[in-house]
Amino acid sequence: MYIIYSKKKNTHYGLNLPNENIININSNSNYWGNFSIDDCPRIIIRLDNKFILSDNYNIYSPKVILKLKLYNNNNDLLTNYISYTGRVDVLEWLKNSGLPFKYSEYAMCNASLSGHINVLEWWKNSGLPLKYNQYAFNNASQYGQIAVLEWWKNSGLPLKYSENALKLASEKGHINVLEWWKNSGLPLKYDENALHVASEYGRVAVLEWWKNSGLPLKYSVEPLNRASRVGQIDVLEWWKNSGLELKYDKPILNYVHNYCAIHHRIGVTRWWKNSGLLKRKRKYKKFD
Structure with a gap:
């Protein structure tokens, strides 16, 4: 018996996908392939050239995680995507389930990207060793997540960020993010790439902001x-x-x-x- 991963609107039900999208349900596979939050897992039974497909499964249901043994097949991807979708209830269940609880720094980074402060709070208070990197700040800046930036600032955790935070905010045209950084009281890190990408992507308002910011201009x-x-x-x-x-x-x-x-x-x-x-x-x- 296997799991097949395909998009919800895949007219071939995923049977036309490469073999790496079809995973033995009992394998301890480190499956990275095309698995994403839009995937629609099904159970598939293969008999010669015939297939028996189940209905779609909710990938974030505890019952489905157990039934399809997703804790085996997806390594730390499972916790990464649970964090991205804001499912604190599933994180709590998985942590206390006795099942393998695998996670990486991208769990908190994904929560920052999608604006789920409840997930960030859960990780902070989970008692688990915290894993995160500069992409938490970078993602929040890129996607205009002001509340997330404020959470990190006030979290009491060591802050990790780079010049890419202001670069990405400039690229995406997030003047409110640039303003937040300027007034945050944190040491500003930026380089000439901020003005470079603003020019490339046509962000005239961002260029005007930099000009009037009072900050040394680098270009x-x-x-x-x-x-x-x-x-x-x-x-x-x-x-x-x-x-x-x-x-x-x-x-x-x-x-x-x-x-x-x-x-x-x-x-x-x-x-x-x-x-x-x-x-x-x-x-x-x-x-x-």
Whole structure:
């Protein structure tokens, strides 16, 4: 007897999936494959080329966890996804069940991503050794989870975060997250990638926030290069009118004329031609 993992709308019921999606129910398989919160597990009996399929199972039901022996087949993925979906009741049951309780740092990181403070509280008070890494803060910043950021700040736990938190907030356009970090009282960690990705993804409001933040601005030639590459004319215009030092290198000329022409980014070529910047040769940033 086997378990098959497939999406709820899979018209072939998962029988067309690779063999790694079909797991022996009694195996201690470290199955990572395509298992996710959208998966719809079924029991499958295979007789030669014939299949008998069960109905769909709720993957977060204690009865299903026992019946399908999910604690064997999914290693720490089970607790990771339970944490992602906010099922404190299932975590508590699994912890006290006597079954193998496997977990990794991604359980608390997933709870941070999805905004489940109740799960974070459960882990903190579980009595288990806590496992987490910088992705807890990074995920919360990327997905705009202000309440989660505040929870971590006030948790009394050692805080782990990197420059990627502000980079991801800038990439996704979360000005409220940037404002939270600025006013948090925590040491700010950021690098030039924050302005680079904001330019690449067309986040003019984020660029304006950084300009007015009072923080030292870190950037290179990449904002204008990236904005040109992906056709962010609004960003190019913002930089031109920002009053900030414009950093661009001579190869941008070849880039504009060649790449933009090939990829039909006529608007970018026209913008550079009309900007007057190409005449300011003394402004080019030179590289050896």
